[in-house]
Amino acid sequence: MSENILEIRGLNKYFGPTHANVDVDFTLKRGEVHGLIGENGSGKSTLLSQIAGLYGSDSGEMKVNGQPYKPHSPLDAYDHKIAMVMQELGVVGSLPAGINVFLGRMNRFSKAGILNKKALYKEVADILEKWDLSAPPLNRNTDGMSIESRKMIELARALSVDPEILLLDEVTQSLSLNNRERLYKLIEKFKSMGRSIIVITHDIEEMIEITDNVTVLRDGAVVGTVISSETTPDEIRNMMVGREVEGGYYRDDYAPDFSDKVELEVRNLTVAGEIENVSFDVHEGEILGFCGLSDSGIHTVGQAVYGLTDKKLTSGTVHLMHNDTYVNNATTALRNNVGYVPKDRDNEALMIAANIRDNFGLPSVHVIRNKGTGFIHPGKVKKLSNDMVDKLSVKTTGIYQTMDSLSGGNKQKVNLGRWLAKDIKLLILDCPTRGVDVGVKAYIYSIMKEAKKDNIAMILISDELTEVLGMSDRIIVMKDGKVSGEMDRSEDLTEQKVIGVMI
Template identity: 30%
Template structure:
C-alpha cells in the first residue's frame, strides 16, 4: 500500500483510516508503518498470526496505546485518541478477548456501570428501574437476548459477550471492535454472534472483526486486511479471495488446511474409565456413569456443547476433582482420586482448557512456565537445585519450535498475547522432555491460536499418536474433532450419546447427538430418510 493512501481516499465513506502507524515495545516492533481503513457500515476482518500486531493496532484505535508515529482519521476527521474515554466519545467501542465484567453485579448493572442513570436529590442514587428498562430496550433492538437481573457469575460465556456488546452500544458506539470474539464460544454461540453482527450492520454500525479463523472470515465479513510481523501484507474483498490465499498471506507460505493422517490400528488399552460419576462446584451430578477406553496410538475425541460435563470429566481424570463413584486406570494401575502430581508421574500430561487458572503462573517468566511440573526432574533439577542453564536451553528450543512471540524467554508470561500464552502451555505439555508421556489429555489445544500454530500443533498431535501415545482430545471445534480423532464420543448432560468413527457421521448427525439424541436414534432417522 502507498503510505500516502489517505490523501487519495474519499474519506466521506471511510469510518476509520489509520496512516503509517508505528508502535515499538522494548522487545518487539509491533506495528511497522501500518495503513488500515474501514468503510462505514461494513464488517471488516483483521487477520494474522499471533504476534502479527492486530490487537496492538486496534488498542491504539481504542486509546489503550498511543502510536509512536502515524495519524488516525475517524469519519474523515484527523483525531488524537489519548485514552478509551476519547475513543468512546468518538463512538468507538471494543469487546476484548477477555471480558471486563464485574462477576457479583447483575447484567443491567454491568451495562450501565460508570454511566448510570440517576435519580433523587442531586442525582445521588442510581435509578435501577430505568437502568433495567434501558438494557431491555437495547437488547430487543439488537437481538441481544440477556437476563437483565442475572448475575454475571451465573450466566454462560455467550451471554457474557452479549453484555459486553450492550455496554458499548449503551455508550453510543458506531464503530465496534471485536477481538477474537469466538475464541471462547461454542459453535451454537458463534452462530448467534454472527446473527447479532448482521443486525448491527443493518443498523448502520461499522465492525472490525479480529480473528484468525478463516471460515469465519468467509462467512461474515465484507473485506479483509491481512497482517504479518507487524506489517499489512494485503487487503482484499472477501468475495474475491479464499481460505488458502488468506492463509498464504498470513503465514508467508503454503499452509496445509486439512489434517493428513494415515489409518492406523490402535494398540492395547492405556486409559480406562469405568462407570465414572463426578459432581460440579454446585454439588450437582455432572458426569453420570461414563465408561470408555483410549488405546495406544489413537486419538479419542469428545464432542459436545460446553457445560455438559467435559470439564469435570477431565478434571477428575487428571486429579483436579474428586471422583464420587467409578474407577480410572492408567496402564492397569488404579489412579482414582490420586493427586495431580501422582497422575503426572504415572505418565499422564494435561493441556488444560483454562490456561490462566490451570496452565500458567502469569507473574513468572516464560522459561519457568515452560518447565512447570517438570522442575523436579532431570535435567532441570540437580541435587535439589534448579539447573538454570538446562532450563533456559530447553525453553529456547520450545520457543523456537512453537514460534512463541516475542522470542524472549525472560519475558513475564502475563505480558504475552493470549495465543502465545497458549503456545507456552501446549509446548510444555507435548514436548517429550525429560520423559515421554503414555497418555495426553488435551483440552481446547488450539483455542486462540493462529492458523500456522494450529497446523503445527495438529501435526504434533498426529506425530505423538503415530509414536504410540494415547490422546484424549476435548474440543469445541467440531472441525478439529473430525480431523484429528480416530473415534468420537459425543457428550450430552454428562453421558455418552454414542461412539462413532469420523467417516460414519456428518456434522448434522453429530449435532443431533450433542442435543441429546442417542446414536441409535440418529441411525434410525437416517435409515427412515433413505
C-alpha cells in the same frame, strides 16, 4: 454522509523499540463486516485498540464520517459511537454484572448523585434482549461466572453505546457453538442496520464465513485486503505467513489408526449436575475427540479424568491400564504419567508472572527430586527447561524471561511442552489451540501427530469442530452431559453430521 465510515491513513504505533503498526491504511464502509487477520504480534489488536481510544497513535490520521478523529480514552471513542470488546481484559469480578456494563458511565442513572440501580439493570436487560444475547443474572458478582457469561457482559457493555462501529477482538474463541450462532446473528443484524463491524479471529474458516472483506496484517503492516467470497483459507494463510504453509495442517489420513491396547478405561463417570454416566476407552496412539455445545460437559470430562472435580460429586472409575491405577485425585494422575492442558491458559494452566523455567519445571519437580533427600538439583531443572525451549523453539530471550511477556502461541508451547518433557502415557488437551495463530496451530498439530507416533493416548476436547474432525481417530459427541453419539474417522464425516448429533 460518505460511504466510508472510518478511514485510516498512515497510522504508526511504537511500543519502545517495537514498531507495532507500520503505515497502516484501512477503510471501513458503512454496513461492512471487515475481518482483520494476522499471526500473533502482527499488530491487529494494537490497531483496534487505537481505534477504540485505548492507545494513542504516534503518527497518521483517522477519520470518522469524514471528520478527523483522535480519541483520548475509550469514553471518547464511545462518544463517537465506537465500542470494542477486548480479547483479554474482562470485567471487575467484585462488582455485579449489571454495574460492569455501565461502569465509569453511570451518571445518567444518577439523580442528585444517587444511583438508580433498577433503571440501570433494566437498561442492561433491554440491551441483551434487543440483541438476543443470553443474560447472566445482572445483580450477581461476575467472578463466579463462566468466561462465556463474562463475555456477554462485555458485549453488552460495547452495545450499550449503541455503536456505529463495533470492534470484536477474538470474541468467538470464548463462546461455545450455540452462543457463536447468536453472535453471528447479531453481526448480520448490525449489517442490515447499516452499521459496521471489525472482527479479529484466528479461525480462518469462520472469518471467511462472516465477513465481507478481510485485511491481512503481517509484522505490523497491511499485506492486502481480499474479498471474502472470492478467497480461500489457503490464500489467507499464505498471505499471513508470507510463504506457502507446508506439510499440511490437520492429519492427511482418513482412517482411524491406533493400537489395540487400551490405555484409559473410563466407566460411568458422573459429576453431579454436569456429566452423567460417561464411559469410553482411549487406546495407545489414539486421539479421541470430544465435542458438544456449551452445556454438554465436554470440558468437565477432561477435568474429571484428571481427578480435578469435587470428590463428593464425582463417581465412576477412571482406570489407567499401563500400571493398573485408578485416578481418584489429580495427584494420582500427575504421578502416573498423565498430563492435562486446561482450557483457560492464563488462569488455570500457567504461572503467568513466573519465569519460563519455573513453568516448565513444576510438573516434573517430583520426578527430578532425589528420592532419598528430597534434593531438587537446580541444574537439572535448568537443563530440562533449556532442552524444551530448544526442542519446541519457544521464541524467548531465555528461560528466565517471565511468561507474561511471551506471545499467546509461545505461552501455549510452554503449556504443552512441560508435559512432553515427562514420560507421558495419556495427555488430555482442552482447547489446545485456543487463541494461537496459524503457525503455532500447525505446530501444535504436528506435536500431536508426533505424540501419536510415540503411542501416547490423547483426549482432544475442543470447541472448534474442524479441529476435532481434522485430528481425531474417533469422536464422541456429547449433549446435556451425556454421550449422544460416537463416530469413527472417515473421509465423508462432515461437520453437518456431527452437528446433527450435537443438537
